[in-house]
Structures are given as structure tokens and as C-alpha cells.
Amino acid sequence: xxxxxxxxxxxxxxxxxxxxxxxxxxxxxxxxxxxxxxxxxxxxxxxxxxxxxxxxxxxxxxxxxxxxxxxxxxxxxxxxxxxxxxxxxxxxxxxxxxxxxxxxxxxxxxxxxxxxxxxxxxxxxxxxxxxxxxxxxxxxxxxxxxxxxxxxxxxxxxxxxxxxxxxxxxxxxxxxxxxxxxxxxxxxxxxxxxxxxxxxxx
Numbered sequence: 001x002x003x004x005x006x007x008x009x010x011x012x013x014x015x016x017x018x019x020x021x022x023x024x025x026x027x028x029x030x031x032x033x034x035x036x037x038x039x040x041x042x043x044x045x046x047x048x049x050x051x052x053x054x055x056x057x058x059x060x061x062x063x064x065x066x067x068x069x070x071x072x073x074x075x076x077x078x079x080x081x082x083x084x085x086x087x088x089x090x091x092x093x094x095x096x097x098x099x100x101x102x103x104x105x106x107x108x109x110x111x112x113x114x115x116x117x118x119x120x121x122x123x124x125x126x127x128x129x130x131x132x133x134x135x136x137x138x139x140x141x142x143x144x145x146x147x148x149x150x151x152x153x154x155x156x157x158x159x160x161x162x163x164x165x166x167x168x169x170x171x172x173x174x175x176x177x178x179x180x181x182x183x184x185x186x187x188x189x190x191x192x193x194x195x196x197x198x199x200x201x202x
Contacts, residue, residue: 094148
């Protein structure tokens with residue numbers, strides 16, 4: 001789960017790459033609905049030295065990506081002048097929204113980004129059809145979207161879209177709503193509420 005508004009960002013300072021303190025780097029990005037605090041791109045897509053230098057703060061590893069409503073961020077910024085104004089924050093891309101999806105996936109079922117290593121041993125079934133087929137669709141979609149730098153938006157599930165869940169046998173039985181399908185295309189579903197779509201085609 002995203003845990004909207006429950007993550008402390010009081011240690012953030014405004015800089016070119018947005019860092020909390022030495023060794024604890026994050027990326028501050030915005031969608032059409034939220035301000036998000038994600039691991040730095042150098043950590044996710046960089047080599048060994050970059051992964052060590054740009055490692056994310058512990059709270060991102062423990063609690064997942066922080067996601068704040070725009071109004072909540074503005075309220076925090078009014079108390080912390082070092083926070084960048086919303087109009088100076090870069091838009092979230094499809095690639096980065098896919099990172100958000102994978103980073104916050106239930107029980108880390110997709111493995112550590114940007115590689116996808118499905119924990120097939122805990123995936124029991126899906127809400128419709130053969131779950132192995134849907135897993136192939138999910139993996140292909142993630143890999144494709146990691147190459148897409150276009151702006152992303154979050155929108156509600158439409159009436160024409162079918163939500164596809166996976167049932168996970170972890171410490172407890174979990175229904176993970178991961179995809180939507182409109183009869184022609186699959187899209188990622190974040191926090192069971194937000195469909196990831198391209199701003200250009202939404």
C-alpha cells in the first residue's frame with residue numbers, strides 16, 4: 001500500500017538531485033494528483049558504485065514510496081521553505097510510475113527493480129483466466145514501460161475496464177489488484193485505485 005501522507009519528509013533539502021543526507025538520495029516527482037518520493041534513478045538504473053552512493057533512505061525500503069496529495073505537500077511546504085514549489089517539480093514518467101508499481105508491490109512479489117523476478121511460489125491464482133498468462137502480460141508490460149519516458153497520469157478505473165487480481169499465499173492470504181484490461185490493452189493498477197496511463201493517450 002502507498003500509505004498516503006504517512007511518511008515523514010522533514011529531512012528533505014532542495015537540491016539538483018534531491019537528497020535527505022549523505023548517502024540517502026531520493027527523487028521528488030509529481031503526477032497529476034500527487035507529489036511522490038521515489039528512489040533516485042541513479043540507484044535503480046545505475047551500476048554498482050552508483051547504487052552504493054545513491055542508496056535510498058531506510059523508510060523507502062521499509063515503508064515503500066511516499067505519495068502525498070498535492071494539498072498535503074503544499075501544507076508541508078508552508079512549514080518548510082526548503083521544499084521546492086510544485087511548479088518546479090518534474091512530472092512523473094511512465095518509467096517512474098512503473099518503478100512505483102514494482103517498488104510497492106505486495107510482499108515484493110516482483111523482486112527488486114528494474115529487473116522482474118516473480119515470486120511464483122506464492123502466486124496461487126488470478127481472478128479471471130489462467131494466472132500464468134496474466135503474469136506474462138504483467139511482466140511484458142513492466143519491461144515495456146521501463147523504456148517509456150513519456151509523462152504519466154493516474155486516473156480512476158473506468159467502467160469499461162476489468163480489474164485483474166492475483167491471489168498470494170504469503171504470511172497471510174492476499175488479493176493483489178495489479179492490472180486492468182479494457183478488451184484491447186492492459187494497464188498497471190496502483191494501490192487498487194489508480195490506473196497508470198500516458199498523458200498523451202489518456
